[in-house]
Amino acid sequence: MNASPAAVPARADLHTHTALCKHASGLPHEYLAAAQSAGLAYLGVSDHFPAPAGYDAEFRMAPSDLPRYFEILRSLREEAAGGPVQILAAAEFDYVPGRMDEVFDALAPVRSEFDYLLGSVHYVGDFAFDDPGKLDEWPRFGVDAVWDVYLNDLDAFVGLGGFNVLAHSDLPKKFGFRPTDYESAVRRISEIYRKAAAKGICLELNTAGLRVPADEIYPALPLLRAAFEAGMQITLGSDAHKPEHVAYAFDRAAALARSVGWTTHTAFVKGEPVALPL
Ligand SMILES: [Zn+2]
Ligand SMILES: [Zn+2]
Numbered sequence: 001m002n003a004s005p006a007a008v009p010a011r012a013d014l015h016t017h018t019a020l021c022k023h024a025s026g027l028p029h030e031y032l033a034a035a036q037s038a039g040l041a042y043l044g045v046s047d048h049f050p051a052p053a054g055y056d057a058e059f060r061m062a063p064s065d066l067p068r069y070f071e072i073l074r075s076l077r078e079e080a081a082g083g084p085v086q087i088l089a090a091a092e093f094d095y096v097p098g099r100m101d102e103v104f105d106a107l108a109p110v111r112s113e114f115d116y117l118l119g120s121v122h123y124v125g126d127f128a129f130d131d132p133g134k135l136d137e138w139p140r141f142g143v144d145a146v147w148d149v150y151l152n153d154l155d156a157f158v159g160l161g162g163f164n165v166l167a168h169s170d171l172p173k174k175f176g177f178r179p180t181d182y183e184s185a186v187r188r189i190s191e192i193y194r195k196a197a198a199k200g201i202c203l204e205l206n207t208a209g210l211r212v213p214a215d216e217i218y219p220a221l222p223l224l225r226a227a228f229e230a231g232m233q234i235t236l237g238s239d240a241h242k243p244e245h246v247a248y249a250f251d252r253a254a255a256l257a258r259s260v261g262w263t264t265h266t267a268f269v270k271g272e273p274v275a276l277p278l
Pocket of ligand 2: 092120122167168
């Protein structure tokens with residue numbers, strides 16, 4: 001008898017990008033091939049949604065690119081048909097204070113095209129705090145002020161809802177800047193997680209944090225514990241901006257999630273949650 005390799009759970013990567021966002025590389029079929037070799041059951045394509053008009057235009061597709069995006073998703077789905085990986089259509093959209101009506105208006109006519117949506121905060125005011133090109137702007141705001149505004153916005157975003165997955169929820173730690181009073185930040189985020197849990201919003205374990213100076217999955221362990229206690233379900237996301245990052249460090253993320261207490265993670269098919277083993 002040959003020793004058979006340990007079974008790899010068929011997981012879902014719900015956070016990946018395409019070159020349409022202007023800061024990702026690789027062809028869609030290369031992401032699919034990476035998903036196949038990682039043994040994934042689902043590959044969620046979740047590129048940056050182009051709304052409101054003109055917002056963050058350098059780092060996302062233009063509204064006029066949306067038909068092309070849906071075309072990419074359709075042909076990827078065709079290519080994947082009959083294979084082990086199911087393609088999920090998604091988008092990552094942002095909280096933009098004062099302009100959420102425009103965002104939801106832009107989403108409404110295409111919402112039925114998506115299996116699920118990721119909700120993210122990438123800006124504090126006009127400051128793209130996660131942009132490595134803007135590192136020298138941190139002193140203009142100050143670390144605690146960035147976190148303070150970020151958490152207010154995250155709270156407001158969860159209050160509005162309209163998305164299935166709360167993405168990289170402690171993103172301002174990306175370059176290693178953590179709030180001075182970490183305990184009180186954890187308490188504030190725990191409160192946000194309780195609101196999210198009540199709305200059925202999942203928490204994303206995002207492994208991109210392991211590829212940046214924070215050197216830690218988003219969100220940090222104390223926050224994972226708070227989310228578990230709040231009753232949130234989780235998703236796994238690599239935040240791949242190139243094919244080789246698909247399913248990045250998922251064994252490590254799954255082990256972390258299991259150590260906190262989760263036994264499953266979630267995929268969304270046409271908005272319906274599907275529980276998968278970790
Ligand atoms: Zn991106
Ligand atoms: Zn993001």
